[in-house]
Amino acid sequence: MSDTTAVRPAVGWIGTGRMGLAMARRLADAGVDLAVWNRTAAKAAPLADHGADLAHSVAQLRDRDVVFTMVSTERDLEHLLLGDDGLLADPRQVPGTVVDCSTISPHASAALRTACEERGTAFLAAPVSGNAKVVEAGRLTVVASGVEDTYHETVPLLRHIGRSVTYAGEGEAARLVKIAHNLMLGIVTQAMAETAVLVEKGGVSRHAYLEFLNDSVMGSTFTRYKTPAFTTLDYTPTFTPALLRKDFDLGLAAGRSLDVPLPLTAATAQLVQACVSSGRDAEDFAVLLDLQAAASGLALTPEDAAVDDGLSGGGPAHEVRPAR
Template structure:
C-alpha cells in the first residue's frame, strides 16, 4: 500500500509532534491525531487532519506514529492503542527513549500483531517545521520499507540502522554530542567575547569555517540574542545523558568528556534554569568566567530560511 493510501494516526502533538504531523497533513496523508491536551491538536484541522477523541480510535489505522516525552508516556499510550485485540498495522515511535524501553514496546506491539519501528529524530520543532529533520530507524527491514514513503515527508533524510533497537543507541549518542558541542561552543564563545570579540562576529566566523555546522548555525541566534525560548530543555538533555552514560557503562566505554558535560548540565538545573533552552549553558559559562552577557541587536542567519 502506498503512503497516499495509508490511513495514518499520530499520537503526541507537542513541540516536536505538532510540526511533524503537520508535514504529513500538508502532504495529503489521511491523518488522524490525538493529544492529551486536545487544544494542542486543534490547529492541525486547518491542514486537513482529523482529531481523534481517544487513542483507541486510532487502532484501525495502517500506521500510527508516536512522539512522546518519556518511556512511561509511551507505555501508557501503547496500552490504550493496542488494547485487548488487534492493534494498528505498524507503530513508528519517534521519541527518545532507552533501548530497554524500546524493546519492551516492540514486544508489546508484537503481542497484538503490530509491527514496530524505532525512528527517533535529530532536530527541534523549528527544524521539523522547516523539513530539516533527520530520522534514524531500526526494526525489520520490511517494516521500514513499508513506511519509508511516509518518512520522506517528515524530514530531509531517514537512515536504516539495522534490526532491533540500534536506532535508539544512535540517537542517544547523537544527543550526547549535542550537549558536549553546546558546552564547548559556550566555552569558546565566552573566551572570545572576554577577549574583546563580539559574539556575533565570532559565531559568524565559526559558522563559515570548517568547524561550523548546521547545529552551530541554528543555535547562533540564541547565543547572540540571549533568547532562551525552549527548543530542548536541560531536563530532557539530562535524561539523554543518563541514558548515554548508562549505555557506556554497560558496553565498557570510557566517556570522560561526556561525563563532565553531564555535570555542567546538572549545574544548569541546580541554578533553576530547567524550563529554558539548554543554550543557557552559555550563561553559566559566562558567570563562571566573570563575564556579564548582554543581548546583541544583530540579525543572525539560523540556516533554516526563517
C-alpha cells in the same frame, strides 16, 4: 500495511507537543489521511486546519494502518500503548504498525517492541534530529531500526517528515544512534559556550566569533541555528536542559553497558545538571552559555546583530543506507 493500503494508508498520530505538532503537520500537508490525538486536545486542534481529523481518544486510532508516537518519556509511551485504554488494549483491533519517534532507552524500546509484536503490531523505532523550527524548514533527519520490511513499508511516510531517512539496522540500533547524537548535541553546545565566553572576555563580540566559526570548517547546521540564541540571549525553549539531562543519563548508562569510557559526556552531564539545579530547566539548553559566563565572571548582554540561523530552504529528501 497491506497492498491495498500502501498507496494512501490511514495514519494516526499521538503526541502534539512542539515537535509532534510540526511533524504531524508535514504529514497532513502532504495529503496523508491523518487522525491525531493529544492528551491536551487544544494542542492538536491546529492540525484540523491542515486536514487532519481530531481523535477524542487513543482507542479511535486502533484501526489505523500506521500510528506515530512522539512523547517525552518511555513511561508515557508505555502507558499510551499498554495502558487500560491504550492503543493495544483491545486484542480485537490493533494498528498495523507503531512508529515511535521519541527518545527512549534501548531497553524500554525492546520491551515495547516485544509487546507490540505479541499483539500482532509491527514496531519501528524512528527517533529524529532537530527541533520544531528545523521540521518547518524541511531539515529534520530520521534514523530508523526494526524489521527491514517494516522500514520499507513506512519510509514513504518518514520521507514526508524528514529531509533524510537512515536505516540503522534491526532491533534498537536507532535508539543508540539517537542517544549518541544527543550527547554530541550537549558537548558541542558546551564547547560553543566555553569558546564564546573566552573570546568575549578577551574583547571580541560573540556574533563576530560565531560568524567566523560558522563559515569555517568547524561550522555546521547546528552551530548556525544555535547562533541567534547565543547572540540575543533568547532562550525560548526548543529543547530543555531537563530533557537533555535524560538523554545524558541514557548515554552514560549505554557507556557502562558497553564498557565505553565517556569522559567528555560525564563532564558535560554535570554542567547540564547545573542548569537544571539552578532552576533554568524550562529554558532552552543554550543557557549553558549563561552558566559558563557566570563561572567566568562575565556579565552577558544581548548583542544587536543580524545573524542567520541557516534554516532557509530544505532540499529534497534522500535516504541513507548502511554499508553492506
